[in-house]
Amino acid sequence: MRDLLQSCRRSSLLGLSCVLLFAITVSVQADIEGAGDHPDIPRVAGSSIVFQQVTDYDRLIVPTGPYDGDEVESSESLEGEVMRMSYTFDDPRTSTLRIKRSYLQALEANGFEILYAASEGELSRGEGRLFFVHASDLFGRGVRDCCRVANRNRDIRYIAARSADGNVLLGIAAFNAREVEGPAVSLAVVTAEVMDDTMDHQPLTASEMEVGLVEEGRVAIQNILFAFDSDEILPESAEALAAIAELMQERSDLELLVVGHTDAVGDFDYNVRLSMDRASAVVDELVDGHGVDRGRLRAAGAGMMSPVTTNRTEAGRAENRRVELVEVVN
Numbered sequence: 001m002r003d004l005l006q007s008c009r010r011s012s013l014l015g016l017s018c019v020l021l022f023a024i025t026v027s028v029q030a031d032i033e034g035a036g037d038h039p040d041i042p043r044v045a046g047s048s049i050v051f052q053q054v055t056d057y058d059r060l061i062v063p064t065g066p067y068d069g070d071e072v073e074s075s076e077s078l079e080g081e082v083m084r085m086s087y088t089f090d091d092p093r094t095s096t097l098r099i100k101r102s103y104l105q106a107l108e109a110n111g112f113e114i115l116y117a118a119s120e121g122e123l124s125r126g127e128g129r130l131f132f133v134h135a136s137d138l139f140g141r142g143v144r145d146c147c148r149v150a151n152r153n154r155d156i157r158y159i160a161a162r163s164a165d166g167n168v169l170l171g172i173a174a175f176n177a178r179e180v181e182g183p184a185v186s187l188a189v190v191t192a193e194v195m196d197d198t199m200d201h202q203p204l205t206a207s208e209m210e211v212g213l214v215e216e217g218r219v220a221i222q223n224i225l226f227a228f229d230s231d232e233i234l235p236e237s238a239e240a241l242a243a244i245a246e247l248m249q250e251r252s253d254l255e256l257l258v259v260g261h262t263d264a265v266g267d268f269d270y271n272v273r274l275s276m277d278r279a280s281a282v283v284d285e286l287v288d289g290h291g292v293d294r295g296r297l298r299a300a301g302a303g304m305m306s307p308v309t310t311n312r313t314e315a316g317r318a319e320n321r322r323v324e325l326v327e328v329v330n
Contacts, residue, residue, distance in 0.1 A: 038083055038189050040110055040168055044102045046094060047087035047185065051146040055082040056318060059228045060190035062138060062171040064116040064160045067124040067131040076115060076162065078169040079228055080192035084139065086146040092182025099174040099185060100157035111164040119157045128156035128175075138171050139186040147177040147184035155183070167192040203239045206247040209325065213254075218326040220308065222319070224282060231277035233285055241282070244325065245290035255296045257326040258282050263317035264304040276301025282323055298328070 031049040043049075060082050065073025097119075104117060123131035132149055149156065157174045170189035177184035203223045204212075212219030223240040226233060233241075248254060260275030260282075279299035286292040310316040 035085070038168075038170075038187075038191075040112075040163065041170065041187070041189060042106050042110075043087060044089075044099050044106075044185070046090050048090070049085055050088050050180075050184075051084075051086040053084045056315075058082045058190075060138070060169060060188060062115075062160050062169055062188070063131070063134075063158075066118065066122060067134045069125065069130070072131070072134060074116075076160070076169055078166075078190045078192050080167075080190045082188065082190045084186075084188045086139075086187070087185040088147065088177070088180045089182050089184075094183055096155040096157045096174040096176065096183050099183060100159065103159055103172055103174075107159070107161050112161040112168075113164065115160040115162055117159045120155065123156060123158055127154050128158070129154060131158070132156055132173060132175070138188045139173065146179065147175075147186065148179055149175050149177065203243060206243050206250060209243060209247050210251065213325065213327045217329075218259075218324050221323045221325060224323045226278055226281075229274075231274070231281040233281055241285055241290065245286055245292055248286070248290075248292045248296065255298075255328040255330070257298050257300050257328060258286075259300045259302050259324045259326055261302050261306060261320060261322050261324060262304050263320045264307065264311035265317065268303065272301050272303035272305075274301075275303045279323065 032052065035049040035052040037043050037049075057080065059077055059079045061075050061077045063072040063075050065075070067073075100117070100119070104114065107114065118128075120127045122128075124134070129149060132154075153176055155174075155176045159172045160170070161172075162169050168189060168191050170187065172185060172187045174183055174185050176182070204219065204221065209219050209221075221240050221244070224233065224237045248256075258279045260277075260279035262271040262275050264271075276299065279301055283294070283297045283299045286297060287294045304311070304320070307316075307320045308322075309319045311320060
């Protein structure tokens with residue numbers, strides 16, 4: 001095995017086969033419990049996962065150009081399941097250049113398009129430090145909890161790439177780290193097609209909504225969905241909206257508050273405004289798209305003030321992002 005590893009090192013090009021062989025044969029420290037690689041992005045030899053965070057649905061903005069002191073020259077964004085993770089290396093002598101080239105070859109072998117690849121001063125002033133700081137939203141907690149960029153000899157390398165079908169977008173940074181001996185990698189990747197797999201709420205029927213209103217005075221509608229950070233109603237909401245309209249038609253005496261709710265992420269005032277805007281959008285759609293009398297509906301925004309479960313987990317936050325119907329009793 002030692003001879004085989006040495007032959008890989010002597011090769012003028014470190015091929016994907018060597019990268020994968022390293023991943024299999026080199027003994028490394030264990031990954032943190034429950035962590036695993038993205039199925040389309042193999043790890044570099046000798047690395048271990050020291051941080052991982054998965055968000056079931058969010059928008060990821062990936063820089064695809066240098067930082068000029070005010071903003072990045074260009075970027076790409078995608079919505080879906082977002083995975084952020086950090087790796088460290090058993091061998092502190094591992095170079096960030098080797099890491100960058102290994103990722104480039106592995107990604108290209110898997111059919112990814114390289115949108116941008118640059119190092120140090122090509123990224124920004126300060127040998128890439130300003131770029132990395134500006135991209136902190138990309139790598140998020142992985143940098144704060146694990147691997148801050150070294151004060152000197154940073155050796156920052158960066159890659160932005162997209163899968164051939166456009167469903168996977170990622171940014172990778174390799175750099176010399178301050179809290180660990182040797183280099184680290186921070187990676188953020190969004191997979192667009194995961195959302196449909198995570199949708200487990202079945203739209204309530206009109207009769208089920210009525211039961212909830214009679215028994216509890218309110219009913220939560222989880223299947224009215226909005227574009228990220230917006231009051232734009234997504235097409236997937238059509239069935240739930242049609243059921244509300246059917247209920248209003250069957251119960252001609254029914255008046256409702258349409259109440260928007262958010263999770264606890266972000267500014268309080270902003271979330272209250274967003275929840276109100278979303279509730280108003282639902283009222284407008286019921287009136288304009290389904291012919292419901294506007295006098296029977298009133299929009300309200302509760303923001304983060306009335307969670308149904310914890311905001312400490314992504315699953316809990318997803319439950320808290322909802323529209324509720326509240327019966328108005330005169």
